[in-house]
Amino acid sequence: MKLSIVKIGGNVIENKEELSKFLKAFSELDGPKILVHGGGKLATQLGKRLGIESKLIGGRRITDAQSLELITMVYGGLVNxxxxxxxxxxxxxxxxxSGADGNTIQAHKRPVKDIDYGFxxxxxxxxxxxxxxxxxxxxxxxxxxxxHDGKGxxxxxxxxxxASELSIGMSENYETTLYYCFEKKGVLMDVNDDASVVKHIDSQSYQSLLEQNVIADGMLPKMENCFHALKRNVHQVRIGDIGMLDPKSTLFTTLTL
Amino acid sequence: MKLSIVKIGGNVIENKEELSKFLKAFSELDGPKILVHGGGKLATQLGKRLGIESKLIGGRRITDAQSLELITMVYGGLVNxxxxxxxxxxxxxxxxxSGADGNTIQAHKRPVKDIDYGFxxxxxxxxxxxxxxxxxxxxxxxxxxxxHDGKGxxxxxxxxxxASELSIGMSENYETTLYYCFEKKGVLMDVNDDASVVKHIDSQSYQSLLEQNVIADGMLPKMENCFHALKRNVHQVRIGDIGMLDPKSTLFTTLTL
Known part of the structure; x- marks a missing residue:
């Protein structure tokens, strides 16, 4: 059976109108489906109001006890x-x-090496x-x-x-398509031209795009994540803006092995 | 099949040690079970830090848009x-x-009569x-x-x-016992004597307790709620402190029709 797993980015979450448009499109997707969301800047904003500073190192949040409380309130409560x-x-x-509910996603606290990422x-x-x-x-x-870590x-x-771990886990029993919704229409040949979407990328063309420096910066970990999922039996990954949920849309990037 | 539905009060939620003791006892209850919790004063406390005033009329919270956000963060996120x-x-x-999840509990916004309770x-x-x-x-x-109201x-x-509506709804298919955990050991004959628990109350003895003024103030709506549930096929209601979840405990009040 087919399963759609859709991840929406923080920019959609923060914009009530965009979020409503997205949720409508998501609700109309055929068949079983799963939504995955973060909370974007809403946790940081609430933190400011409470005098709790958000610490980021290399774009990654350092989750101290207070930040974890914020996230639990904003991601788990308000947004969800x-x-x-x-x-x-x-x-x-x-x-x-959350991953604690039904013990659906087990994790462990990231070991401290150079940086202590906290919780x-x-x-x-x-x-x-x-x-x-x-x-x-x-x-x-x-x-x-x-x-959660199973120890409370x-x-x-x-x-x-x-989103990618869920897709991998669910691919045992479902033909899973993973959708990454973000602000661009897909992987672009020219970052300034929204129409320059690369429609299909496989392992081979990925290498040449890397050599051409088409994929760089923030896109790199995203793509690594996608191929990691594809190598572990996820059927297909699609990258694009919320328009790609429209069954008639063709303007997005499809990734396969 | 038997089902236990346990409601814990705000005083347990606010005390980390008490909460852990309660959760251990709850986790050891045999058979299928459901927990219901509020958030006690935690929402009010967060509100104070955010400069949002909590409005109460006759002990009931007036839920304006800001209070609803607080509650969603604290009850739905942090506490839950x-x-x-x-x-x-x-x-x-x-x-x-929450009642929105799985559309498990449908409600409507309370109509405005003398007081506008908000959301x-x-x-x-x-x-x-x-x-x-x-x-x-x-x-x-x-x-x-x-x-939730089904309209978003x-x-x-x-x-x-x-807790009482869930008990009523689930009594179609289960022999449901509803536990109300609060700070006292049950309904007390003498409010200053914790050992004076009335072990059993039925509709008849309830009337005489009312006449003797044993049941008054805050206890009255609680008891009305209990008998409302019993009249609608809930098997039994128990009132007491968290000690009553211990299978060996006998010091609590049992209500039957």
């Missing part, structure tokens, strides 16, 4: 429950989850049977970017990673 | 996800829910089949005190009410 309520109004029977979780595995039972019950899981500790985990 | 993570560490496969939700019904599917999947639902609006609903 509002998305669920809005999906319900669109006749999509959503159920909001950051590296994923160990996904409870695919539990997620499958939810899907079979007609529910649409909505995951926030949180996991919640952990902050990157939403891209959660 | 931490309880779930701790239960997971106790080998209890908890899954955190307060009066319960219309419970999706017992969905909750049953979660229980059958070996999951333990943990409900926060939130519902989250609502704040009293945790006692959620």
């Amino acid at each position: 429950k509002n998305i669920v309520a809005e999906l319900q109004s669109l006749n999509c029977n959503a159920i909001g989850l 950051a979780g590296d994923v160990d595995g996904v409870s695919a049977p539990t997620v499958s039972k939810l899907l079979e019950a007609g529910l649409t899981p909505v995951f926030c970017a949180m996991t 500790q919640l952990l902050n985990t990157n939403a891209d990673t959660i | 996800k931490n309880i779930v993570a701790e239960l997971q560490s106790l080998n209890c496969n908890a899954i955190g829910l 307060a939700g009066d319960v219309d019904g419970v999706s017992a089949p969905t909750v049953s599917k979660l229980l059958e999947a070996g999951l333990t639902p943990v409900f926060c005190a939130m519902t 609006q989250l609502l704040n609903t009293n945790a006692d009410t959620i």
Whole structure:
């Protein structure tokens, strides 16, 4: 059976109108589906109001105890429950989850090497049977970017990673397509030309795009994540803006092995 | 089949040690079970830090848009996800829910009469089949005190009410016992004597207790709630402190019709 796993970026979360447009398109996707979201800058904004400073090193959040509280409130509460309520109004029977709920995503606290990332979780595995039972019950899981260590500790985990690990775990029983929604229409040949979408990338063309420096900076870890998932039996990865959820759309990047 | 539905009060939520003691006892309850919690004063405390004033009229919260955000963050996020993570560490496969998740509890915004309670939700019904599917999947639902109107609006609903409505809804398929955990050992003949627990109350003895003024003030709506549930097929209601979850305990009040 086919399964769609869609990850939305922080820029969609922060814009109420964009989010509504996205949720409508998501609710209309055929077949079983899963949504994965982070919280973007909303946690940082709440932190400012509470006098809690957000610490980032190399773009990655240092999750101290106070930051973890913020994330738990914003990702697990505010963002997750509002998305669920809005999906319900669109006749999509959503159920909001962290990786602790149903023990769906197990992780461990990232070991301290050069940098102490605090309560950051590296994923160990996904409870695919539990997620499958939810899907079979007609529910649409909505995951926030949180996991747990099984010993009572919640952990902050990157939403891209959660989406790819979920896709890998679910690919045992489903033909899984992973959608990464972000602000661009896909991988662009010319970063200033939205129409220059590379429609299809496989392992071979990926190498030549790397050599041509088409894929660089923020796109690199995203693409590594995608190929990691494809190598572990995820059927297909699509990268684009929320327009790619429209069944008639062809303007996005498809990745296969 | 038997089902236990346990509601914990705010005083337990606010005390980390008490909460851990309670969660351990809850995790050891035999058979399928459901936990219902509010958030006590934690939302009010966060509100103070954010400069959001909590408005109460006659002990009931007036839920304006800002208060609803607070509640969504604190009840749905912070409290709910931490309880779930701790239960997971106790080998209890908890899954955190608001009434919006899985459309489990439908409500409508309380109509404005003398007082505008804002985003307060009066319960219309419970999706017992969905909750049953979660229980059958070996999951333990943990409900926060939130519902939704099916049109995208989250609502704040009293945790006692959620517990009793869930018990009523689930009694179609389960022999349901509803536990109200609070700070006292049960209904007391003498409010200053913790040992003066009335062990059993039925509709008849309830009337005489009312006439003797044993049941007054805050206890009255709680008791009305209990008998409302019993009249609608809930098997039994128990009132006491967290000690009553110990199978050997006999010091609590049992209510039957």
